[in-house]
Amino acid sequence: MVVKPRVREYMCLTAHPEGCKENVRKQIEYVTGKGMMKDGPKKVLVIGASTGYGLASRITAAFGCGADTLGIMFERPSNGRKTATAGWYNTAAFETFASQNGYYAKSLNGDAFSKEMKEKAIQVIKEDLGKVDMVIYSLAAPRRTMEDGTTYSSVLKTTGETFTNKSLDLRTNKLSEKTVETATEEEVEATVKVMGGEDWNDWIHALVEADAIEDHAVTIAYSYIGPELTYPIYYGGTIGQAKQHLYKTADVITEEMKAKDIKGFVSVNKALVTQSSAAIPIVPLYISIMYKVMKEMGNHEGCIEQIYRMFHERLLEDPTIVDAQGLIRVDDYELSEEVQDRIKESWETVNEDNLEELADIDGYWDDFYQMFGFRIDGVDYEEDLDVVVPIPSIEE
Numbered sequence: 296m297v298v299k300p301r302v303r304e305y306m307c308l309t310a311h312p313e314g315c316k317e318n319v320r321k322q323i324e325y326v327t328g329k330g331m332m333k334d335g336p337k338k339v340l341v342i343g344a345s346t347g348y349g350l351a352s353r354i355t356a357a358f359g360c361g362a363d364t365l366g367i368m369f370e371r372p373s374n375g376r377k378t379a380t381a382g383w384y385n386t387a388a389f390e391t392f393a394s395q396n397g398y399y400a401k402s403l404n405g406d407a408f409s410k411e412m413k414e415k416a417i418q419v420i421k422e423d424l425g426k427v428d429m430v431i432y433s434l435a436a437p438r439r440t441m442e443d444g445t446t447y448s449s450v451l452k453t454t455g456e457t458f459t460n461k462s463l464d465l466r467t468n469k470l471s472e473k474t475v476e477t478a479t480e481e482e483v484e485a486t487v488k489v490m491g492g493e494d495w496n497d498w499i500h501a502l503v504e505a506d507a508i509e510d511h512a513v514t515i516a517y518s519y520i521g522p523e524l525t526y527p528i529y530y531g532g533t534i535g536q537a538k539q540h541l542y543k544t545a546d547v548i549t550e551e552m553k554a555k556d557i558k559g560f561v562s563v564n565k566a567l568v569t570q571s572s573a574a575i576p577i578v579p580l581y582i583s584i585m586y587k588v589m590k591e592m593g594n595h596e597g598c599i600e601q602i603y604r605m606f607h608e609r610l611l612e613d614p615t616i617v618d619a620q621g622l623i624r625v626d627d628y629e630l631s632e633e634v635q636d637r638i639k640e641s642w643e644t645v646n647e648d649n650l651e652e653l654a655d656i657d658g659y660w661d662d663f664y665q666m667f668g669f670r671i672d673g674v675d676y677e678e679d680l681d682v683v684v685p686i687p688s689i690e691e
């Protein structure tokens with residue numbers, strides 16, 4: 296099949312196997328170019344390992360620390376008529392590169408929220424790795440189904456008044472206005488259920504009970520805070536409430552696992568185009584203005600640069616470098632005064648006529664297409680290729 300992008304607003308319905316492979320290869324090349332880190336983890340479980348920050352974490356753990364990795368994801372293989380999802384192709388590529396370099400890598404595809412997936416992961420850890428010494432929790436999910444069948448759906452709404460601001464219409468690349476509605480109490484609770492720390496804590500408890508996690512292990516979940524500009528929709532919104540719960544969970548894990556000296560951390564990362572962030576209203580315009588400013592200032596980073604820096608300059612320092620609230624921060628460049636002052640200025644003056652000048656719309660879309668394996672140098676997009684790509688460790 297000759298694979299072309301089929302974009303629907305903030306989703307691309309197709310993914311290019313060779314492009315995804317090249318994407319993974321480039322991230323590996325970045326990490327190996329930096330050299331091996333000392334005292335890194337050796338056996339790592341990554342929950343949400345196939346795209347975005349989780350994939351970058353898996354690559355950093357394996358190729359930057361020499362770690363064996365078990366990755367959990369929720370992706371769709373190809374049936375021969377439709378392509379697989381990008382995360383499927385990324386994982387197939389990752390496993391292939393890992394084994395070529397002598398690193399153990401297995402992956403499990405299914406619902407990380409479920410008890411069965413926790414049991415399966417523990418079984419693989421016990422059989423193959425013994426115990427893990429690091430757990431990365433990088434899930435970004437729209438819903439969570441509980442053991443009793445109840446399903447909670449996360450929403451992206453404010454928790455105060457409705458919020459109206461400029462936005463980028465992703466269908467037309469034109470400026471528009473978006474109003475974000477106020478969530479009900481149930482919606483806030485549901486978002487906390489999905490994106491808060493409860494399931495993260497369940498994973499750690501399950502691993503401890505099964506004796507599948509080392510003493511002195513660390514576990515890290517990811518968050519975003521952002522500038523005041525996006526507070527109503529992010530920090531002060533439903534997702535922000537869920538992230539508050541995540542911060543508390545990090546402390547709960549550290550406290551409850553004191554005897555084993557297992558520590559919970561949250562790393563606050565930069566806003567980037569990923570499959571999850573593209574779906575948040577107002578954020579794509581903020582991201583494209585931020586990309587413009589940070590690229591001009593020479594401090595723009597993608598997922599792999601962020602996570603490599605998080606490992607190398609924060610987590611593996613002794614003791615781990617955290618802020619006054621106990622959070623690891625790699626959103627420091629984004630939130631620096633110089634960057635934010637320039638973003639604010641652009642945000643206030645941006646209009647239809649100067650949009651291309653003040654916002655990196657092309658950069659936004661390049662990142663978007665690249666997530667699905669398109670617009671990547673060196674890939675032949677006219678090639679008729681087999682879209683059924685097996686993941687070595689997954690039997691179908």
Ligand code: NAD
Pocket residue numbers: 342343344345346347348349367368369370382405406407408433434435436437517518519563564565566567568569570571572
């Ligand atoms: P992403 O959409 O790229 O990745 C989500 C991962 O979760 C994928 O591997 C997917 O397969 C997996 N997944 C989703 N539902 C699952 C389920 N039910 N079972 C198993 N796996 C499942 O997302 P991302 O942007 O990399 O986000 C990861 C984390 O980083 C989130 O906590 C997010 O809030 C945080 N973060 C994101 C940004 C950003 O701008 N993108 C910034 C800072 C922090």
